[in-house]
Amino acid sequence: MITHQPRQRPAPWLELRQKYAHPVWAPFAAFEWALEWIAFALGNWILLEVLEYMGSFSVLVAVIFYFAESGDRIKQRHYQAWQVINTAQGKGGSGGRIEALQELNADNVPLVGVDVSSAFLQGLELKNANLSRSDFSSADLRNSVLAGDDMTFANLNSANLRGAHLDRARCAQADLRNSDLAGAALADVDLSGATLDGADLRGADLHDLHWERLKSIKEANIAGVRNPPAGFEQWALKNGAVEQPDAPD
Numbered sequence: 001m002i003t004h005q006p007r008q009r010p011a012p013w014l015e016l017r018q019k020y021a022h023p024v025w026a027p028f029a030a031f032e033w034a035l036e037w038i039a040f041a042l043g044n045w046i047l048l049e050v051l052e053y054m055g056s057f058s059v060l061v062a063v064i065f066y067f068a069e070s071g072d073r074i075k076q077r078h079y080q081a082w083q084v085i086n087t088a089q090g091k092g093g094s095g096g097r098i099e100a101l102q103e104l105n106a107d108n109v110p111l112v113g114v115d116v117s118s119a120f121l122q123g124l125e126l127k128n129a130n131l132s133r134s135d136f137s138s139a140d141l142r143n144s145v146l147a148g149d150d151m152t153f154a155n156l157n158s159a160n161l162r163g164a165h166l167d168r169a170r171c172a173q174a175d176l177r178n179s180d181l182a183g184a185a186l187a188d189v190d191l192s193g194a195t196l197d198g199a200d201l202r203g204a205d206l207h208d209l210h211w212e213r214l215k216s217i218k219e220a221n222i223a224g225v226r227n228p229p230a231g232f233e234q235w236a237l238k239n240g241a242v243e244q245p246d247a248p249d
Helices: 013-019 023-043 046-068 070-087 097-106 232-238
Strands: none
Touching: 070 097
16 A cells, blocks of 8 residues: 655755755755755655556556456467477477477367377376377387377377386377387276287286287287286287397397
């Protein structure tokens, strides 16, 4: 709250002059006396008080407009993120797509059908993202965190997912042919209807893997898989999978 105390009228010049007996101080006394009169005059000028109130009011208006336009700023940020992703479509490298994808997901924007094929996305962190029907074919996703993602019908053909975390991901009907899943965490992943032909699963953690309705696993390398569910290895080998510990990386 703005409060104003009325200024006292400056003392007469002669009274102030007496305080400075020596003539050398007279100019300084006169200057101080003049400043006191200026401060007195301005302090009692109502226009300055009005301007002070207007300044405070303008700050309040600015704050109101800032919050009122927050939705537009968020939309603009999302538009720019999608522009980064779409402009780099089909190209190698990152091109700012890691940051763009993570920003959109942080704002709970669905990433359905996103196309980042052949992109360099190593270390990408997209937890609980909606990536259904997305295209990550031939993308480099080494050591990425995709835990809890919905990757139903996603295209992960030839994707490099080595060391990635896909715990609890839903990969139903996903195309994982020739994907590199060596050392990946696949705990509690749903692979209903998924295709794993030619995939490299060496050393992958398969704890609680939902594999019973896998579509195909021909020539997939399951050597050294960790925590395989009961019956998985036998079924996989019977349906065309192989165990080649020394297969080339």
